Amino acid sequence: MKFLKKLLKFLVIFFALVIATLYITDTDYLIKAVRTIYLKGHSTAYLEDYKEFDNQLIEASNNPEPWPKHEAYNSVEPTDRLAKANEDWKTIAYVIIKNDSVWFEEYFDGFGEDSKSNSFSMAKSYVSGLMFKAIQDGYIKSLDQPVCDFLPAFCDAKAKKMTVGDLSSMASGTNWDEAYYSPLSITTRAYFDDDLAKVMNGLKMEKEPGQAFKYASGDTQMLAMVIEKATGKKMYDYLEESFWKPLGSENDILWQVDSEDHDLVKAYCCMAGNAKDFARFGKLFKDHGKWDGKQILDSAYVAKSVTPRFSESPEYGYGWWMKDVDGKHFFMMRGHLGQYVIVQPEDNVIIVRLGHQKSPDSGIGKFTNDITLYIQEAYEMMNK
Numbered sequence: 251m252k253f254l255k256k257l258l259k260f261l262v263i264f265f266a267l268v269i270a271t272l273y274i275t276d277t278d279y280l281i282k283a284v285r286t287i288y289l290k291g292h293s294t295a296y297l298e299d300y301k302e303f304d305n306q307l308i309e310a311s312n313n314p315e316p317w318p319k320h321e322a323y324n325s326v327e328p329t330d331r332l333a334k335a336n337e338d339w340k341t342i343a344y345v346i347i348k349n350d351s352v353w354f355e356e357y358f359d360g361f362g363e364d365s366k367s368n369s370f371s372m373a374k375s376y377v378s379g380l381m382f383k384a385i386q387d388g389y390i391k392s393l394d395q396p397v398c399d400f401l402p403a404f405c406d407a408k409a410k411k412m413t414v415g416d417l418s419s420m421a422s423g424t425n426w427d428e429a430y431y432s433p434l435s436i437t438t439r440a441y442f443d444d445d446l447a448k449v450m451n452g453l454k455m456e457k458e459p460g461q462a463f464k465y466a467s468g469d470t471q472m473l474a475m476v477i478e479k480a481t482g483k484k485m486y487d488y489l490e491e492s493f494w495k496p497l498g499s500e501n502d503i504l505w506q507v508d509s510e511d512h513d514l515v516k517a518y519c520c521m522a523g524n525a526k527d528f529a530r531f532g533k534l535f536k537d538h539g540k541w542d543g544k545q546i547l548d549s550a551y552v553a554k555s556v557t558p559r560f561s562e563s564p565e566y567g568y569g570w571w572m573k574d575v576d577g578k579h580f581f582m583m584r585g586h587l588g589q590y591v592i593v594q595p596e597d598n599v600i601i602v603r604l605g606h607q608k609s610p611d612s613g614i615g616k617f618t619n620d621i622t623l624y625i626q627e628a629y630e631m632m633n634k
Contacts, residue, residue: 408423
């Protein structure tokens with residue numbers, strides 16, 4: 251009995267010291283990380299982790315527009331290769347939209363067409379779209395406007411040369427470290443810290459801005475801070491009024507924020523929505539910024555978004571990824587663990603895949619083999 255009391259006392263003191271150390275070293279965000287992710291058996295963020303965080307509601311359209319079903323709706327079975335991939339990589343949604351109609355859809359693991367799951371970095375495409383909308387609305391002068399005009403923390407030396415366009419094209423030159431699985435990386439801190447602006451304002455310049463593409467979620471987060479400062483609106487409100495409602499979205503979504511007190515969205519990730527509502531943004535860009543005949547976003551901004559900024563990095567434009575597969579050119583929204591909205595404008599095809607994991611990682615910002623597979627098997631099905 252005495253031994254148990256001593257052990258209990260030791261453990262209480264030990265954990266008290268650990269917690270005190272975390273606060274002293276400004277790593278107390280790890281407490282939230284352990285509570286919300288690691289103790290639940292995960293080594294990184296996961297599809298339904300939005301339930302563990304503070305969120306802001308983005309309401310569905312007042313005039314929702316359900317996707318029509320194609321005349322050949324679900325008339326073809328998934329290929330064996332696709333079925334195996336969906337099982338191996340734990341797909342929860344796979345949807346093919348052809349000629350603006352749902353041609354095929356299938357859901358797994360208890361998820362359905364209206365189920366919410368984490369968009370992860372697909373959110374970056376929305377943020378870049380909101381940047382162009384802010385330029386269109388006159389809140390931001392152009393892609394060349396200095397970030398310093400909005401964020402005073404970036405007005406020194408190299409930082410004062412950083413532009414809004416540099417953030418959207420991921421060419422900020424900051425020392426952001428895109429490391430998802432390291433508990434001590436700034437990426438992990440940003441995901442769990444309750445004061446995200448403080449984290450961002452602590453970034454340092456590593457290289458000259460505007461020179462080269464380097465995948466960095468921090469660039470998108472800074473861009474959201476710029477947009478909020480420029481518009482005077484919260485990102486979730488600006489998204490709702492600019493795109494979510496005008497595109498006839500059928501479901502509400504949630505956008506994670508750092509905390510109720512600071513109320514800054516995790517702009518580089520973390521919209522909890524569903525496959526067919528996410529597909530609407532792909533359709534908007536496929537149709538050069540038009541929806542129901544109305545020009546929601548200037549076509550020049552759409553074209554800029556899906557055009558590489560740097561010849562050395564043809565895979566990235568302004569918030570959108572690009573990839574050629576079997577002689578066809580695709581642009582896409584991409585997210586951690588294999589969240590995709592893939593668009594082929596000439597064929598009028600949109601492919602959406604959501605799931606728990608992707609094929610083995612090729613490295614940060616690199617294309618994994620699953621993307622090609624999801625495209626090839628969709629076309630194999632459509633050509634039957």
